[in-house]
Amino acid sequence: MICFDAVTKHYGATTALDAVTVQVRSGHVTGLLGPNGAGKSTAMRLLLGLDRPTRGRVTIDGIPYARLPRPLQTVGAHLDARSYHPRRSARAHLLALARYAGIPSRRVDEVIELVGLESVARRRAGSFSLGMGQRLGIAAALLGDPAVLVLDEPMNGLDTDGVRWIRLLLKEFASEGRTVLVSSHLMAEMHQTVDRVIVMGKGRLLADCSTDELVSSVSDVVVLRTPDVAAAPGLTRALDRAGMSVAETSPGELEITGGTPARIGDAAFDEGMRVHSLSVTPATLEEGYLRLVEDAFEFRRADAPSASGGPEGASR
Amino acid sequence: MMRALRAEWGKTFSLLSPLLCLVGTVVLVLVTAASLGNDFVHDIGTGDRPAQATMRAIDALGPAVQFGLLTLAAFAMVLITAEYSSGSIRSTFQAQPRRAVVLAGKTVVGVVVGFLSGCATAGLGLAAATLALAGHAAPLAETPVVTMLRVGAVFAAAVVLLVAIGAILRHSVGTLCVGVVLLVGMLALPSSVSVWTPAGGAARFIVASDADYPSLVGLLVVTAWAAATYAIASVQLARRDA
Numbered sequence: 001m002i003c004f005d006a007v008t009k010h011y012g013a014t015t016a017l018d019a020v021t022v023q024v025r026s027g028h029v030t031g032l033l034g035p036n037g038a039g040k041s042t043a044m045r046l047l048l049g050l051d052r053p054t055r056g057r058v059t060i061d062g063i064p065y066a067r068l069p070r071p072l073q074t075v076g077a078h079l080d081a082r083s084y085h086p087r088r089s090a091r092a093h094l095l096a097l098a099r100y101a102g103i104p105s106r107r108v109d110e111v112i113e114l115v116g117l118e119s120v121a122r123r124r125a126g127s128f129s130l131g132m133g134q135r136l137g138i139a140a141a142l143l144g145d146p147a148v149l150v151l152d153e154p155m156n157g158l159d160t161d162g163v164r165w166i167r168l169l170l171k172e173f174a175s176e177g178r179t180v181l182v183s184s185h186l187m188a189e190m191h192q193t194v195d196r197v198i199v200m201g202k203g204r205l206l207a208d209c210s211t212d213e214l215v216s217s218v219s220d221v222v223v224l225r226t227p228d229v230a231a232a233p234g235l236t237r238a239l240d241r242a243g244m245s246v247a248e249t250s251p252g253e254l255e256i257t258g259g260t261p262a263r264i265g266d267a268a269f270d271e272g273m274r275v276h277s278l279s280v281t282p283a284t285l286e287e288g289y290l291r292l293v294e295d296a297f298e299f300r301r302a303d304a305p306s307a308s309g310g311p312e313g314a315s316r
Numbered sequence: 317m318m319r320a321l322r323a324e325w326g327k328t329f330s331l332l333s334p335l336l337c338l339v340g341t342v343v344l345v346l347v348t349a350a351s352l353g354n355d356f357v358h359d360i361g362t363g364d365r366p367a368q369a370t371m372r373a374i375d376a377l378g379p380a381v382q383f384g385l386l387t388l389a390a391f392a393m394v395l396i397t398a399e400y401s402s403g404s405i406r407s408t409f410q411a412q413p414r415r416a417v418v419l420a421g422k423t424v425v426g427v428v429v430g431f432l433s434g435c436a437t438a439g440l441g442l443a444a445a446t447l448a449l450a451g452h453a454a455p456l457a458e459t460p461v462v463t464m465l466r467v468g469a470v471f472a473a474a475v476v477l478l479v480a481i482g483a484i485l486r487h488s489v490g491t492l493c494v495g496v497v498l499l500v501g502m503l504a505l506p507s508s509v510s511v512w513t514p515a516g517g518a519a520r521f522i523v524a525s526d527a528d529y530p531s532l533v534g535l536l537v538v539t540a541w542a543a544a545t546y547a548i549a550s551v552q553l554a555r556r557d558a
Binding site: 045048049050051052065066068071072075077079080082083086087088089092093095096097099100101102137140270 | 319320322323324326327330331332333398399402403404407408409410411412413414450555557558
């Protein structure tokens with residue numbers, strides 16, 4: 001388990017993290033979400049001991065990274081697509097890390113095969129595409145067969161197969177009881193991959209909850225199609241009275257939020273409207289995330305004294 | 317620590333640039349020493365010097381080695397600044413978060429390589445100068461082996477200095493500039509000051525000059541600068557964000 005305990009980090013006058021307390025549980029794939037400048041990368045750098053917190057402590061199973069007896073075998077991390085010397089071969093890069101960690105060289109060949117770089121392992125890493133660079137970074141993260149996996153934007157530049165491979169890999173890791181923390185801006189992909197989310201904004205924790213909880217904070221959209229265009233205003237009024245919001249996207253097509261197909265169907269029946277289709281567009285992680293971030297920042301603009309705690313609450 | 321040494325040894329020789337810097341150093345010293353010897357002989361040929369004039373090969377080697385310190389500085393610098401410019405320092409610190417061990421690993425590898433290349437460079441430089449001087453080579457006060465050890469020691473201390481500067485500045489060009497000033501440029505200072513600089517200390521120790529102080533003090537001067545810089549680098553590295 002990764003534990004951030006009242007962690008604050010200042011870079012000069014900039015506050016990158018502001019008293020963040022959160023735990024990343026083992027056995028889950030946890031997504032770290034937030035707009036640019038939210039503090040995600042800072043959080044990861046502090047976790048890996050690359051930067052020192054101004055205040056507070058980050059620990060892995062109770063131990064700060066710098067004091068881990070076997071760091072690479074405990075935490076595998078990939079932060080930047082380019083964290084290797086461009087003129088060194090992929091294998092030489094991994095071999096140096098393995099030697100530092102006392103990992104046998106056969107494991108280097110194993111991870112090279114695992115990430116599918118065996119045909120280019122002896123080529124200069126500087127000639128790699130972004131996707132190949134990502135695979136090399138992920139290979140480095142897997143080198144120590146770690147109990148904790150931390151990946152920053154690992155899907156960037158990967159092809160469809162690669163994205164799917166990462167998704168399965170992360171889920172498999174979590175199912176083995178390991179801790180997985182992954183950040184990404186690809187919300188659709190994250191929705192499929194993560195089962196818990198930590199949302200950050202402007203250095204603060206906005207939410208720490210399950211993916212389902214965040215998604216259910218926004219309602220599904222029900223699209224109703226009818227040939228009775230003239231009856232639409234009547235139904236709109238009825239649904240409005242029932243607390244739903246309705247938008248007529250085109251003549252005969254209504255987008256309704258805040259209701260279920262059953263209630264909407266009943267209301268249309270009461271209005272004597274013929275309904276040709278009622279389809280549900282499930283809410284997405286992206287919508288939940290955007291709602292949360294927008295609410296948090298509007299809340300803050302309203303000059304609230306404490307900004308931690310979005311709809312899902314930061315103290316969870 | 318053994319792991320750090322194995323890792324850093326492998327890293328050093330998995331790139332071409334450190335090797336090129338070392339080969340460059342040997343060639344530079346060899347050519348400069350031979351050329352200085354040749355100039356001396358040429359002066360005799362033109363009558364600028366008496367026909368019986370002789371020169372010690374060590375007097376050609378001394379300036380040549382000082383010249384070679386420029387490329388040696390580049391070798392030592394690459395060991396650390398390449399990590400910062402490529403971003404691989406983050407991978408390294410993840411594999412070994414005890415940064416003092418990383419710095420020590422790089423330094424020890426650099427010192428061993430620097431010492432051996434210093435010995436080789438001095439041997440080849442002396443031979444080249446002696447050959448170029450032909451019959452005008454004066455007998456040496458010390459055996460070539462002692463001179464080789466002297467140059468090896470200077471190279472080793474210079475590597476420590478440069479790795480430490482690299483760790484402090486984290487920037488190739490800056491590190492090289494400071495290194496060149498300390499190891500060579502400071503010779504331009506008045507002698508009373510320059511004797512206490514790495515450049516002055518190295519110059520006196522290599523040619524075994526006891527004029528200002530026993531030549532061993534020259535090595536101590538270089539070593540003291542290197543040790544002080546290394547201490548600052550260790551503290552900085554531990555405190556700073558990577």
